[in-house]
Amino acid sequence: MPGPVTSRSVPVTGERLGVVLVVLLFAGWATNHFAAMIPVLRDREGLSASVLAGAFGIYAVGLLPGLLGGGALSDRLGRRPVVLTGSIVAAAGNTVMLCWHPAAGIYLGRLVVGVGVGLAISAGTAWATDLAGRRGTTLAGTTLTAGFACGPLASGLVAQFVAGAAVVAAPFLLTIALSVVATAVAARLTRPVASVPAASEPAAVVPVGPERSVGAALARSVPMALWVFSTVTVAIVVLAGRLGGGLGGPWLPGVASALALGTGVGVQVLARRGSWGPGSGAVGAVLAAAGFALAAVVDAAPGPVLFVVASTVLGAAYGLCLRAGLVDVERFTPPAHRGATLGVYYVCTYLGFGLPVLLELLRPLTGTALPFTALALLALGAAVLRGRQVRHALSRRPHPLPRR
Numbered sequence: 479m480p481g482p483v484t485s486r487s488v489p490v491t492g493e494r495l496g497v498v499l500v501v502l503l504f505a506g507w508a509t510n511h512f513a514a515m516i517p518v519l520r521d522r523e524g525l526s527a528s529v530l531a532g533a534f535g536i537y538a539v540g541l542l543p544g545l546l547g548g549g550a551l552s553d554r555l556g557r558r559p560v561v562l563t564g565s566i567v568a569a570a571g572n573t574v575m576l577c578w579h580p581a582a583g584i585y586l587g588r589l590v591v592g593v594g595v596g597l598a599i600s601a602g603t604a605w606a607t608d609l610a611g612r613r614g615t616t617l618a619g620t621t622l623t624a625g626f627a628c629g630p631l632a633s634g635l636v637a638q639f640v641a642g643a644a645v646v647a648a649p650f651l652l653t654i655a656l657s658v659v660a661t662a663v664a665a666r667l668t669r670p671v672a673s674v675p676a677a678s679e680p681a682a683v684v685p686v687g688p689e690r691s692v693g694a695a696l697a698r699s700v701p702m703a704l705w706v707f708s709t710v711t712v713a714i715v716v717l718a719g720r721l722g723g724g725l726g727g728p729w730l731p732g733v734a735s736a737l738a739l740g741t742g743v744g745v746q747v748l749a750r751r752g753s754w755g756p757g758s759g760a761v762g763a764v765l766a767a768a769g770f771a772l773a774a775v776v777d778a779a780p781g782p783v784l785f786v787v788a789s790t791v792l793g794a795a796y797g798l799c800l801r802a803g804l805v806d807v808e809r810f811t812p813p814a815h816r817g818a819t820l821g822v823y824y825v826c827t828y829l830g831f832g833l834p835v836l837l838e839l840l841r842p843l844t845g846t847a848l849p850f851t852a853l854a855l856l857a858l859g860a861a862v863l864r865g866r867q868v869r870h871a872l873s874r875r876p877h878p879l880p881r882r
Contacts, residue, residue, distance in 0.1 A: 493667065497663065498557075498561070498618075500660050501602055503624060503660075504565070504625060504656045505598040505599060505657075506621075506622045506623065506629065507625040507653060508571075509592070509595045509626070510714075510735065510739075511633040512633075513731040514629075514637060514649065514731045518645055519646070528835075528838055529581050536592070540590065540594075541593070541825065542596070543596065544564065544592060544594065544597045545597075545820075547597070548599075549600035549604060549818045550821065551597075553815060553818055557605035557608065560601035561601045564599075564601065565598050566594070566658075568591050568598065569654050569661070571588065571591030571593075572591060574586055575650060576647060600817060600821040603615065611808070613750075615804050616805065620743055623742045623746065626710070627736055627740050630734075631733070631736045633649035634730070634731060634735075690812060691811075691812065692812070694810045698867055699803035699807050700823070702800075702802045703824075704826060705766040705857055706799050707833075709770075709793070709795045709830070711833055712833065714731050717734065717788060717789065718730045718785075720776065721785055738792050741794050742796040742800070745793075745794050745797035749798065756868050756871070757864075757868050758798050759802030760862075760865045760868065761861075762802060765791055767858045768791055768795075769791040770850045774851065776788050777846045778847065795857075802864075803823055837849055
């Protein structure tokens, strides 16, 4: 007869969750640290603002196959191989940019990073949800946001205080090293040894019947997805680039990331601890509208105080909308389709990475006041839609039977 199963035969769910969150942290770091490299590459390599805005946005092109393919593959092949592959591919993309600085190398590297991070994010978020239900979902979103914030802040500080040719190399080397170490640790600590429960969802929050479907999940999550990265890219790329003057330098996008994404982390933590309901998504969309209105003012008359306020408001919108969409996917998607649905959701969020490019193209034609006004109105429309969805869901709840 086989011997007794020891406590180490099946890794503790919390341990595995922690490892998955570390990989997600450095996946976010690996992609967003490039925000701090924009002024460095502009000054050292002579790349234009439009080229760098395009490099920031082409990352989203790589995300499409990464997110969609990664989520669907993880549903069939398992989360672990897809997450580990994505983390290594992201490190390879940063290696391309480390070794090849002209526009072609930057574009290729960002494209490869997009593919890798897409694989890691979609499969990693689904993995965290499998391990810990809604808690895993919200922790995945918070951890990813922390990586988005820490990456550009760290790279900006390194580039600010390193001299010579190392000003370009050092931030990339740091990011590559962290990605490789995180992947190696995850590969060792998540070796498959026994089956782990596919999900740990509280029965009280899982809808039954036709409400639990991919269509229901996307109908609720996509209107939130549109105000995730569209908000923070405005703060990090558009407003930080406009402030300039004596405040310019590689540290400024890092500060913008810390303000916007740090606020995003904070509101997600508060929302999780306070068990904020689906109505918080509507609040997030309203904050997005307010942030875009403030951004129009900052863009027309740059100033540090209003820049801080706008970045903070946009970050709060990011955090609430991201969390609302992720919870929608966790709540309404059948577990067998969770990875693919998360991939679609994240694709919609990353459409926001194209916004700085669009605003740069529209600037000579319309300025930025008109596009920002249109964005604010669309965000208000999403808030109204979210409010109606919440009221509709509440109206369909069964009323308690009267006491006899």
